[in-house]
Amino acid sequence: MGMQWAGGARRRGALLLSLATVTLAAVPMPVRANPPATVAVLARLSNLRTVSRWAYPSSEALVHADPSGESRVIGHLRFLTDDDQAELYLALDSARMSSGQTWIKIELPARPNGQTGWVASSALESLHTVTGYLLVDRARLRATLFRDGRSIFSAPIGVGRASTITPPGNFYVMEKLVTLNDPAYGPLALGTSAYAPTLSEWPGGGIVGIHGTDEPQLIPGRPSHGCIRMRNADIKRLWSLISVGTPIEIT
């Protein structure tokens, strides 16, 4: 987390190029000499609801806007988070190119939120599978963990106040921490791939966490700087149920 990525305009361009590539892949390709690399097989790796996949990086490889080494570079993979934990990447799609190389589309834990990019499959270790996702409903001030379409956990939450909102979007659980020396975080915490949009100068880059609290009377409510607070008993329960790589949808 914390790497610098290209801006939103570039990201939109990259997505359009990706979509164009996928569209081309659906059309039967004529056989010809020295063809450009095209997508032979496109597969969805994560539906962000019931089955999702993630991987650790095997190198600090470049992240491209498209499934091609010649496309624009928008960043690189990292091994460690700012808390010295293993950084991991949510794998969204895979594309096997006509050249035989496989690329994987990943979600980027970076500011601004919501970026995606492509890396060669060799840049990632083997894929891990998680089931379910965590829904954070800012309107109802409640977090619900779903597995196979069923709610298996639900608890009231505290989210960011109006000036320091909890960002909406699709994210995932980056790390699981045992908190020390600061009761404001409660006993346990989950690091996410989300960044608080208005706190870029915060130590660590303004990462949004899900954690306990020493002010349970403020839950449910909007007391935080962007983090998602839970009562300590609830975060302990969620911590035991959820695994890293689990998608988070904040609405």
Add this chain to the structure above:
Amino acid sequence: MVIRQNREPQTLVPVPRGATARTGRPETRRAWIRRSLLLALTTLVVVAAVAPAVQAQSAGEVSPEEAATAALAPEAAAEAQQTLRVQRAATRQAEREARRQARRERQEAKRAARATRSSNPSVQNGSRPRTNGNVIFSCTGVKWQFTRFHEGTNTVQTLIRLYPEGNGTQPISIPQSFTFTGSSYETTTPLQAPPGEYRIDAWAKWSGNGMKGSFDILGRLVCSADPEFSVEKLQTISGSGGSFTAAPLTGEVGDTVDYELVVKNTGNVPLSFGSEDVVDKNCGAISGGPASGTLEVGAQATYTCTHVLEEVGSYANKAELSGTPPVGDGPPITHTSNTVVVEVPLPPALPAPAFALEKLQQLAGAGGSYTSAQLSGAVGQTVDYEIIVKNDGNVPLTFSSFSDPQCDPGTIAGGPEGGAALPVGASTTYTCTHVLSAADGSAGSYTNTVTLTGDPPGGEGSPITSTSNTVVVAVSPTANGNTLSSTSSAGATGVLSSTSTQAPSKSGVLAFSSATLPKLTGPQGCVRHDFRVSLKSAGVASVTFYLDGHKLRTITSKNAHKGLLTLLINPDKLKVGPHKLKALITMKHTGSTTAKQGTRTVRILRCGSAALTPKFTG
């Protein structure tokens, strides 16, 4: 008083003390009467002679010596006075000697009694020895042994009195009552007597159950300083509502374990405990203990500390404690507590469908075995394929249909019997064949990769797709060198899709490439504890491991265990961050390889502790 028996046995006469001192033989009655009369007469004479002198002295006219000299003027009086003086002196001497003797005898008797009781603290009831009880004294306790009681319920009242000698301290009384069933019973009353000498009196009395009796036993104790304490470690999961216990507990990651270290002074001198005297490496900040730093005899104090469970596994904890007795009462003593354990089991596994797919090949009739290595064939030869599917997830998987475009039509066989689900951990094998065609010969090789989709049971995850390794048969060099590409899209769930790329090979000779090296397997994600890297030992002569360029160890095929060559690595000295572990693999020479060595590399990621203050926005 000394009693002498006269020669006339009917009469016993007390003899004045010292009367036999001068003669050394018995005195007759007549002689004694004569001597008494003479003594009386002499006394009267002396009194009459001395009276005027005494009166003169009283008036202040003469000194007592002058008065006595004047009174003893006659020779007889002088002799009588001398005799009287001698007799008085002898009498006083005899009395003093008798008193000394009596005192010596009493002291000797006491010493004998003390010696007997000290050397053998088991003192029997003097009146009814060995009938109903016994008492054994020590400075740490009095052991009561009651025997030969009637069957049934018996009650015995006891009282211990401990009399400190020499310092005027009040005696210590310990009354107790014991009720026991049966004919015998044994129990101990703790004493913890401070250093010093004591007289001890143990008294027992019983009445009932058809018996009535008592005993009262005296003894003596000489107690030296005996500093001692007990220490016990207890634990509970914070917030669980459970009480502190020494028994194993089960917790979850994130739970806080509260510990108590209960120390009790079981010796007979006070003990002091400082904050540095408590060593508990597996605990956080330690608080509590004796309020004044000193634990009195018989008193107990409690230290407390906590620990947050960070990882799955077993968490053991014990403490070491040192107590210091007063100066002169011995050196500090150290004890280690019992060990308490909290087990942190793995949380229930989430459904995680997964399977591995491996494709093998062999040339029919060539006499070889199935392999993933590249083969050389000729047009017209048949390639036999095996597709091995192993369910390495945690839910059963169903492969509803299986097709492989790279296999010749109608040659596919095998798979789970009756299309049943493949159980967790089980494997199944599909087979098929392909006859190498002229087109394959023109292309130079025939490449085969298979992709398969498995369905987990309803509600236990979504369909999952896996792709096999690629196997290649080098057929022959093509004439035109063109590259052909053909693709087939993934089908519906359970339908195999396959991608094949045919490319001209540069030669028909098998080369030793990294593809033939065994894969090096290492940990993914964070390493914080000992970890293993391994590779399959088949065909490997030796492997040398390097970590960040530094040679660690060379392992030969002789070290293989269960088909693996494994190296255990301790990451404690690794800096936080990525590290490169390289394996230089030397293969056994088979005659068909053109190279003997190759390398495999895995990335090792040393992470920081997962227990920290997060850098979140809060």
